[in-house]
Amino acid sequence: MTRSEENYLKTIFHLGGGNAQSITTNAIAEQMETKPSSVTDMAKKLADKGLVNYVKYQGVSLTDSGIKTALSIIRKHRLWEVFLVKKLDFTWDEVHEVAEQLEHIKSEKLIDKIDELLEFPKYDPHGDPIPTKDGKFMERDEQLLSEMPVNTQGVCVGVKDSSAPFLKFLDKNNIALGHTIKVLEKEDFDQSLHIELQGKELRISHQIAANLYVKKND
Amino acid sequence: MTRSEENYLKTIFHLGGGNAQSITTNAIAEQMETKPSSVTDMAKKLADKGLVNYVKYQGVSLTDSGIKTALSIIRKHRLWEVFLVKKLDFTWDEVHEVAEQLEHIKSEKLIDKIDELLEFPKYDPHGDPIPTKDGKFMERDEQLLSEMPVNTQGVCVGVKDSSAPFLKFLDKNNIALGHTIKVLEKEDFDQSLHIELQGKELRISHQIAANLYVKKND
DNA sequence: ACCTATTTTTAGTTTTGTCTAAATTTATAT
DNA sequence: ATATAAATTTAGACAAAACTAAAAATAGGT
Structure with missing residues (x-):
């Protein structure tokens, strides 16, 4: 298994190829910043x-073996991320x-x-679940902050976009995993939100809210 | 700097190319298990x-820049070794x-x-010195056990051969870094040694003694 | 159904690092 | 000094992973 093969499998998985969906070569090429012909x-x-599984002009989906391999790479990626942050x-950016x-x-x-040293973490620093050694993948009961109704509240459990600029923005605004968020008001005009974050009020754009995962309180 | 380039620099350094010595392509090829033409x-x-510095038909030696690069790779290798053992x-095999x-x-x-986490170790698990960040290379006052005169004693500080079989042999015989060794007798016939190791007597072959570094007591 | 635009594949090329086989240089021995 | 052996380099080829440009297939709109 070469590095390049591993990167392709990982990308296909992230694009949904583990759910029997056919992923187009174009989508893969764009994600990996390469050319469709290379894909x-x-x-x-x-x-x-x-x-x-590859069907000409249709796209690719992962086989069971492909899913297993992709998960093992994702597992390693996320465990190393936890290691870097905790040790x-x-x-996180x-x-x-x-x-x-x-x-x-x-x-x-x-x-x-490394898993043992970290005491078998379940989530990485961005809140993404870490697959277990035997390829089990935790699903979380979460939704995007942008989809929460007004007057509901929950706990921030993950980010959809984990790019450095977005994460730095969150740091600057004291938004972190585990923080409580309540939706106070939704602006019809631009979908921006007025929220209560750890007791303090704050306004955030739709784009921010659409990249934050929240677990609704019962 | 590709992986392959890094491996070549490291090998050339280990073969003595940092001391202005010219290393032959054949020697490098043998060490790296590749062909002279590739070298x-x-x-x-x-x-x-x-x-x-490369002169046709003569061989190669490292430039200052090459030495610096080689040392940074060796530094990383040895720090990771300490990490693996300590954390x-x-x-060590x-x-x-x-x-x-x-x-x-x-x-x-x-x-x-990693260096900080390990509290800036000076030696790796095999007793080899770890170059500092600015490329300084500790030299130890050491000699091979096979070269120690009868009736002198010292402390085991390193191994010349760090292959798994040799290291496992040492484990089996309770020979470890930091242990005190005294040369009791040298057999003329096969150069084997009769030694005192941590108070217990032991006989070892010349081949073993020629792969153990000892620091003589004052 | 047909034309067009888009997507995808094919064919041929490039780069990196390797190899084999042949040619060349250096070293050795009489 | 010269023949021979050993070491080294050259030339040409290959595999992996990428690219470009051209060809082929698919999808959409009328």
Whole structure:
């Protein structure tokens, strides 16, 4: 399994190829910042290895074996992210780039020991669930803040966009995982929100709200 | 700097290319388990980048820039080895293979934080000195056990061969870094040694003694 | 149904790092 | 000094992973 193959599987998974959905070469190319023709080449290669189902002009979806491999890479990525934050004091906007490299290290013992050192975390620093060793994938009962009705409240449990600029914005505005958020008012005009965050009032744009996952309180 | 380039620089350094010595392509090829013609290709490439001095049919030596780069890779390799042993309970015969991968991770912050987490170790699990961030290389006052005169004693500070079989042999015989060793008798016939190790007597072959570094007591 | 625009694939090329086989240079031994 | 052996380089080829440009297939609109 080469680094490139691993990156393709991961991307296909993130685009939904684990749910039997057919992902187009164009979508993959755009996500990976490469050309569709390169994706076609790799699709054939991965199909030969039994990791994807590939139908010409239709797209690719992951096989069971492909899902398993993708999950193991995602598991490694997220565990390394937790390691960087908890053990090396990285901030959550710094971890992605390094984890992209670390996820390709080949040693089952290494990642199991990292898991143990971190006391088997369930979520990464962005709130994304960490697949278990046997490929189980936690699903969370969450929704986007932008979809919460007025006057409901919940706890921030994850981010949809985990780019550095967005994460830095959240830091600046004291928005962090675990913080309580209540929707006070929704502006019809631009969908912006008036919220109560940890007791303080705040206004945020729709674009922000559409990238925050919240778990509704019972 | 590609992975392959880094591996060449590291190998050239270990073969003595940092001391202005010219290392032959054959020696490098043998060490890296590749072909001399491949080494020639890479020698040209590294020379173009100003990392080695290459003279056709003579061999290569590292430039200052090449030495600096090689030391930074060796630094990373050895720090990761310490990390694996101290934080993840790897044994000293398990660390090399994984460190070979980890040494190529590109993040200055990462390795500095690992260094800090480990409290700035000076030696790796095999007793090899860890270069400092600014490329200083500790030299130890050490000699091979096989070269110690009869009736002198010292402390085991390193291994020359750090292959898994040798290290496992040492474990089995309770030979570890920090242990006191006294040479009781040298057998003329096969150069084998009769030693006192941590108070207990033991016989070891010349081959073993020639792979153990000892620091003589004053 | 047909034309057009878009998407996808094919064919051919590039780069990196490797190899084999042949040619060349250096070293060695009489 | 010269033949021979050993080491080294050159030339040409290959595989992986990417690209460009051209061809082919699909999808949409009328």
